[in-house]
Amino acid sequence: MPASIPPNKNSQTEAALPHAEDAAVDNGPLKRDLISGLEKGLQVIEAFDQERSxxxxxxxxxxxxxxRAAARRYLITLAHLGYMRHEQKVFSLTPKVLRLGQSYLHSARLPRIVQPLLYKLAYALEEAASAGVLDHDELVCVAAVSAGRLVSATLQPGTRVPAFYTANGRVLLANLPQHQINAMLDRLHFEPVTVHTIxxxxxxxxxxxxxxxxxYAVVDQELExxxxxxxxxxxxxxxxTVAAVNVSVHAARMPIVDIVERCLPALLKVQIELAALL
Structure with missing residues (x-):
């Protein structure tokens, strides 16, 4: 009888790898798989915002x-790569940082699919329209059309606003498990943005x-x-639920009692059309 061939240990290891990778995806990455330097470098970029430019x-x-020594090295590296500007004793971001966001907007499928229908929606109603997604506790605008109506500076791709105080944010939050909503509210620092903010x-x-x-959600002057x-x-x-789409109007042009009747049918039509494409 021919001698039996022992199982290949490498084959067994390779066969087990997909299961290990699936487990890492399901349960979160293992610490050894993370590059801490990249993580900290991105956190350094995120340290700069509108209040602290x-x-x-x-x-x-x-x-x-x-x-301080580590922060200095990260800042010098980012300045060398063109993402940071150094003037006297302070650092600030350069326009090159926008490439990081543009990479998503140019490569992601969602903005490309949503944009044409946003044009139809905005120009049919002669109001601004935008689409957004959740990123932790914030709403990120991924596509927008003004239709000649300059309603708000927040209605631009890439802008971030508190999810709880926006209509797009609330419809996305409403589709999360209740325990997740509670956890997000527990982290929320309740501070009025306007006199109407809940x-x-x-x-x-x-x-x-x-x-x-x-x-659907209606938000009346809570963010701005x-x-x-x-x-x-x-x-x-x-x-x-993968995103949300809204219509934004100026309070002087449309009373709150009219916004549902005038805008909701067009929004629902876009919702139905996009369901077949997403």
């Missing part, structure tokens, strides 16, 4: 949780529940005075 080495170190946890929960029940928005979720062919 210029930071010293010490301020970056404090915001990111680095030593800063009570119980009221926000009621608004999110109402949004889920009726299938004069800005009223109505939004619906965008679902793919499997019924999963």
């Amino acid at each position: 210029k930071l010293t080495i010490s301020e970056v170190a404090q915001r990111v949780g680095l030593t 800063v009570n946890k119980e009221r926000l929960l009621l608004e999110i529940a109402r949004t889920g029940a009726q299938g 005075l004069g800005l009223r928005t109505i939004a619906v979720p965008l679902r793919n062919f499997r019924g999963e």
